[in-house]
Amino acid sequence: MENLTRKILIALVLGVIAGLLLNFVSDTVFVFLDTYILTPVGQLFLNLIKMLVVPIVFISIALGAAGLKDPAQMGRIGGKTIGFYIVTTVIALVIGLSLAFFIRPGHEGIFDTTNAEFNAEEAPPIMETLMNIIPDNPVSALANADMLQIIVVALLFGIALAKLGEKTAGLHKLLEQGNDVMMFLVNFVMYTAPYGAFALIASAVGDAGVQGLGQMLMYMLTIIAGLLLHAALTYSLAIKLLGRASPYHFFKNFFPAITVGFSTSSSSGTLPISMRTAQERLGVSKSVSSFVQPLGATINMDGTAIMQAVATMFIAQVYGVELGFSQLVMVVLTATLASIGTAGVPGVGLIMLTMVLQQVGLPVEGIALILGVDRILDMLRTALNITGDAACAYIVDRSEKKKSGTLEKG
Numbered sequence: 001m002e003n004l005t006r007k008i009l010i011a012l013v014l015g016v017i018a019g020l021l022l023n024f025v026s027d028t029v030f031v032f033l034d035t036y037i038l039t040p041v042g043q044l045f046l047n048l049i050k051m052l053v054v055p056i057v058f059i060s061i062a063l064g065a066a067g068l069k070d071p072a073q074m075g076r077i078g079g080k081t082i083g084f085y086i087v088t089t090v091i092a093l094v095i096g097l098s099l100a101f102f103i104r105p106g107h108e109g110i111f112d113t114t115n116a117e118f119n120a121e122e123a124p125p126i127m128e129t130l131m132n133i134i135p136d137n138p139v140s141a142l143a144n145a146d147m148l149q150i151i152v153v154a155l156l157f158g159i160a161l162a163k164l165g166e167k168t169a170g171l172h173k174l175l176e177q178g179n180d181v182m183m184f185l186v187n188f189v190m191y192t193a194p195y196g197a198f199a200l201i202a203s204a205v206g207d208a209g210v211q212g213l214g215q216m217l218m219y220m221l222t223i224i225a226g227l228l229l230h231a232a233l234t235y236s237l238a239i240k241l242l243g244r245a246s247p248y249h250f251f252k253n254f255f256p257a258i259t260v261g262f263s264t265s266s267s268s269g270t271l272p273i274s275m276r277t278a279q280e281r282l283g284v285s286k287s288v289s290s291f292v293q294p295l296g297a298t299i300n301m302d303g304t305a306i307m308q309a310v311a312t313m314f315i316a317q318v319y320g321v322e323l324g325f326s327q328l329v330m331v332v333l334t335a336t337l338a339s340i341g342t343a344g345v346p347g348v349g350l351i352m353l354t355m356v357l358q359q360v361g362l363p364v365e366g367i368a369l370i371l372g373v374d375r376i377l378d379m380l381r382t383a384l385n386i387t388g389d390a391a392c393a394y395i396v397d398r399s400e401k402k403k404s405g406t407l408e409k410g
Contacts, residue, residue, distance in 0.1 A: 005256040011194035019205025038203040045196025060290035065158025067287040084392045085300040092302040093332045096309025105218035106317030147298040186272045197263035204375045216373045226306040243395040253281040261386040265378045267297040288397040296389030303381025315366035327360045334359045
């Protein structure tokens with residue numbers, strides 16, 4: 001795994017260099033290479049991982065629920081998980097708003113806002129999302145990769161396995177064998193990660209362009225500072241104080257999954273690798289990992305929350321609008337609720353940002369100003385999102401082991 005991580009890091013660095021160099025050659029050369037080499041290679045890698053997501057999530061959650069004999073334990077784990085996700089999302093939003101307020105990445109008159117256009121997609125009402133958690137057709141939920149619905153179906157399936165006991169021992173054994181097959185395929189797919197990482201980052205950097213990166217430098221640096229601060233303070237303190245463990249140990253062992261999350265820009269797509277890493281390298285039990293991390297990939301978006309906070313302040317500054325304290329509080333409340341209400345919706349980050357801007361009276365057309373660099377920032381915030389999911393799983397798992405008296409020191 002260490003050797004593979006090194007290869008992925010080298011591929012990412014080479015991808016950045018290749019993307020920058022392609023900007024100095026010609027647009028025609030970049031378009032040709034991106035169309036026929038970079039995008040296809042990157043997409044094939046993404047498809048390989050996404051191919052495994054639904055079966056892994058269903059099998060692992062079902063097995064995890066079957067392994068939790070006490071229903072009270074499942075409720076306790078769920079409460080801790082959702083509580084952690086909501087608190088860290090609020091902290092992420094406060095960090096993003098604070099940095100954007102003091103750094104002021106946007107200035108009125110610098111950007112041309114007259115031609116800025118953005119077609120905002122509407123998110124479904126939050127009650128509709130909650131009502132649709134239980135699918136009327138489980139097969140359709142699996143086919144459409146609707147994570148919230150898959151989680152519910154798998155939980156119910158696992159609870160039934162636990163209650164029926166010996167009657168379903170054969171089915172339980174079949175799921176365990178299916179899990180072994182999935183883990184074998186994850187290991188196989190990981191060997192293609194360096195090539196996929198190179199292609200994805202080269203395409204992203206080349207598409208943004210040197211000029212685009214330069215114009216949005218302060219905006220990008222503000223978001224990057226927020227992401228690093230949230231990881232270094234919020235997650236590190238949580239692991240130290242709540243998990244009673246070394247943050248260095250956590251980040252070092254979870255780093256391979258972070259590099260893959262950065263490459264794919266997809267929390268759900270990275271699930272197979274992030275779950276395996278948490279279980280094998282951090283010692284998180286399968287029962288906790290299989291519930292906490294898929295749920296986090298669906299509703300926990302700390303990186304996205306930081307982006308929304310900075311983007312909201314940036315757009316307000318560009319349009320010369322001063323946001324009052326009550327409006328800033330509304331940004332925090334709206335973004336926190338939106339992270340749950342838009343769970344599983346495609347393009348969730350921009351839909352959530354649209355909802356926030358509309359709530360505080362800012363023009364949604366301002367989103368067009370940040371789209372050019374959003375692909376690169378999406379990689380960074382995905383890396384933070386999956387780190388938060390793993391941190392929650394690690395902390396919850398250690399608290400459960402401590403309660404049962406099985407926690408090992410180290």
